[in-house]
Amino acid sequence: MEITQQDVEKVAQLARLALTASEKETFAKQLSQILSHVDQLNQYDTTGIEPTATVMGQVNVFRADSVRPSLPVEKALANAPERESDGFVVPKIIEER
Structure with missing residues (x-):
């Protein structure tokens, strides 16, 4: 299947990407x-072959969740530039449109 520069332009527009003519040509070729x-x-005939996410056969390599004590508030907020009693302050950024 041949991807044209027009196809690349359409996808770039949908993704809100600005591409140069050179990039469009390169991406069309690569795609x-x-x-x-x-x-x-x-x-290739893949009839009877199970789909796999990994070839190693590992099912779950994550450790089990365990309850642990949280970081104390004083230590968590030690480097905060501004803070309130129970948290840090984030500057309000609201722009008029």
């Missing part, structure tokens, strides 16, 4: 190569 490679992979 066409990717789709060509995927098309080659589609030629």
